[in-house]
Amino acid sequence: MKPLTIIHLSDTHLCPEGQLLHGSIDSWQHTRQVLRASEHFSPDAIVVTGDNADRGAPIHPMAAAMFNDIQEEFGCPVITIPGNHDPAGSVGPEFNTQRLSIGPYQANTVHEVLGLRIIGLDSGGFQLAQGELDQAQLSWLQSLLAVPAPLGSLLLLHHPPVEATSKVRAGRGLKDPMALAAITAGTDVRAILCGHYHQAATSQLINIPVLMAPAVSYNMNPFAPHEILAESGPGFAVLQLGKDAVNWFAASSDQRTTKPQDAAQRTSVEGHLAAN
Numbered sequence: 001m002k003p004l005t006i007i008h009l010s011d012t013h014l015c016p017e018g019q020l021l022h023g024s025i026d027s028w029q030h031t032r033q034v035l036r037a038s039e040h041f042s043p044d045a046i047v048v049t050g051d052n053a054d055r056g057a058p059i060h061p062m063a064a065a066m067f068n069d070i071q072e073e074f075g076c077p078v079i080t081i082p083g084n085h086d087p088a089g090s091v092g093p094e095f096n097t098q099r100l101s102i103g104p105y106q107a108n109t110v111h112e113v114l115g116l117r118i119i120g121l122d123s124g125g126f127q128l129a130q131g132e133l134d135q136a137q138l139s140w141l142q143s144l145l146a147v148p149a150p151l152g153s154l155l156l157l158h159h160p161p162v163e164a165t166s167k168v169r170a171g172r173g174l175k176d177p178m179a180l181a182a183i184t185a186g187t188d189v190r191a192i193l194c195g196h197y198h199q200a201a202t203s204q205l206i207n208i209p210v211l212m213a214p215a216v217s218y219n220m221n222p223f224a225p226h227e228i229l230a231e232s233g234p235g236f237a238v239l240q241l242g243k244d245a246v247n248w249f250a251a252s253s254d255q256r257t258t259k260p261q262d263a264a265q266r267t268s269v270e271g272h273l274a275a276n
């Protein structure tokens with residue numbers, strides 16, 4: 001079977017209209033750029049793992065309208081969860097309009113995409129760096145995972161259930177990740193998709209891949225963790241799920257446009273690959 005393609009966006013940090021993030025970043029333009037770039041991959045679903053707003057900005061109705069327009073245009077669900085910059089209840093019923101069901105909170109949703117189950121979790125923590133899954137959500141998740149899906153399940157979670165690679169962001173992930181691990185162990189969960197750290201990274205929760213998308217808004221420099229990384233275009237991640245394989249890679253929207261000198265270099269590289 002053809003692998004499913006899931007486009008993974010995170011940390012858009014959308015500001016009120018006319019305002020720039022940190023005085024220089026047009027986060028709305030960044031988000032539109034990555035959505036346009038993602039079309040190249042013919043996604044089966046697009047997921048957005050939180051921090052849709054910056055510092056609680058009242059942008060959620062506009063964000064939902066944008067995602068719903070893309071959902072209709074691309075013919076695939078756009079699935080959104082909140083992060084710690086999104087006030088409680090802000091990711092409400094105007095989001096996730098193709099959901100099959102909801103859980104204890106509005107942002108707890110279940111979607112089915114060609115046999116793949118995608119479960120949205122709300123680690124909450126508005127204005128708090130660390131997130132948490134309460135017992136109501138853990139019990140709901142446990143009941144869902146008791147019945148496997150044909151192609152398994154993906155979990156969406158803003159706060160990663162693993163420690164950050166940078167000491168600067170230590171202690172900012174999910175509180176008590178072992179409570180989640182106890183529920184997911186031995187189930188059909190294929191991967192956990194997260195954001196929050198503003199840096200592309202991979203890890204594992206016991207034996208389940210944890211995939212952290214680069215932030216759409218801005219990313220931190222791994223060589224200077226207090227500095228914003230200079231990037232030529234906003235980033236996102238691509239997840240390809242086959243029956244027996246999980247492939248994931250980060251991409252930049254600026255890679256979609258090939259300059260003349262890049263085309264010559266590409267031809268040279270293709271020749272090298274063919275020779276090997």
